[in-house]
Amino acid sequence: MNPKYLKSFSNHLKTSMGACFPGDKAIFRGHDLHKELMDIEWFDLYVYGITGRRFSEKKLTLLQFLWTYTSYPDARIWNNRVASLSGSSRSTANLATSAALAISEADIFGRGIDIKAISFLKRTVDSIKQGENLKDCITRELKNNRGIAGYGRPIASGDERIQPIMKKAESLGLSHGIHIKLAYQVDDFLTQGRWRIKMNYGIISAALAADIGLSPSEYIQFSFPAFLAGIQPCYTEAVKNPAGTLFPTACKDITYEGKEKRSWKEN
């Protein structure tokens, strides 16, 4: 590749995804948005936009419930707190929501867990198809990554989201896919072994999405607004409360653990 290659891309957009033709029409993945797709639900369009594939109504329903059951308007949760702090600081709702969703790409929650969880399931399904046994797959995963994304709840406290999600999946006939079965087999192994940890929402959501047919990268894109419904009420309330009243922090509320006072001039 060289500058000539770059030049071939200059000053125009070559795309198969779509375009707007003001006053005439808009094309969405090859279809006229206002004619061919005029009856499509927004959520259906959203998933179609990411994947280029249309999914059954039942599958779309389950995908939506993956978001519904993790929508917690609790302003203590870090991403929600960003939205609330924005409201309390009288920033805009748009900025509040954008920032809250941006920080939802985290190593210990949200997209960082999602990508690891679905990748683990896909990788393990492939390994088992090639004749490897589950115990070896899990042991390797634990050795390489010091844990498995989606498993990390203490045994005493389960994840309240799992039961309603599985109930919904069952009612829609989507609870018996290969990835969800694997998720439970791994849970059995980890619960009974010396690890003593249980599955959480992350692995269940990833497994159901994988069974529905999403790839890891599609799943990450799809999951972007997962917490959105819980984020918005946090802003709504904070912006109505008196400004600056969300977690006001007095000087004494900070635990300083740094250097003793010293003189800059001595540098």
Place this chain on the structure above:
Amino acid sequence: MQSIHTKIWLEEPENDNPYATKAAYCHGYNVYDEMLGNCRWVEMLFLLLKGEAPTQQQADLLEHLAVVLANAGPRDAAVHAAMCAGVGKSVAASSLIAALAVGAGQYSGAREVYLIMECWNKLGTDENQWENFLLNPSSSDIISTWPDIEHIPGFDPYGNTTPTSIITILKKLQIDSNTPYLQWLFDNRTFLEKLSTKPITITMVAATAFIDLGLTLDEGEMLMLLLRLPGAAAHTLEQKKYGHKNFPFYPIKLESQDNKESR
């Protein structure tokens, strides 16, 4: 009572208001009473990240680098993104959010700086190790939300020769015994470029300087994001004045979905 823990910042309250600051100390230094008037911006930056004041040479290097990185110009994708906020008269913060999102990337962005610094930490200034790496570049197999890397970090996949600007920057960054990595890069640039068959980029220079400054990968990534914001801000405000009628809305070539998928 839960509290936020910090080693960076100590604030003393006014007697009549626990939320009002009488004095603030950054890593032990009185900010408003003593640092103010006696401290350069880059010294404060370094102190915040590293917990100690920089030496004169470190502060100079950081300041020179800050000048280099302040503006990548309107051709840069991150600045382009910020300008999109400007022409649409979007809220100010959104222009910097746009610049950060684009400038965060693995191609010419802060994540590329992170990956280059990772290379320095692994390979050091060992010619054999760099040769092995550049002849058989391997990327991390850690699963993350970052897309797969498509080029060798620090080298321009579309470049032919090293831009004069990069050579000039390298010459002017006051390379000396305090900057062994920049010195090694300066001495071995052609060796690296011959192996990779591609010229080095500004992200390579920035990452190398960050290593010389003793920054961690996380600190380098964060500083890269931060130091490139001034140009994004200025170009946003400029485009806000020019308006959208003076900003390209490029012609489009719409391909069919089938054509795209069959390629």
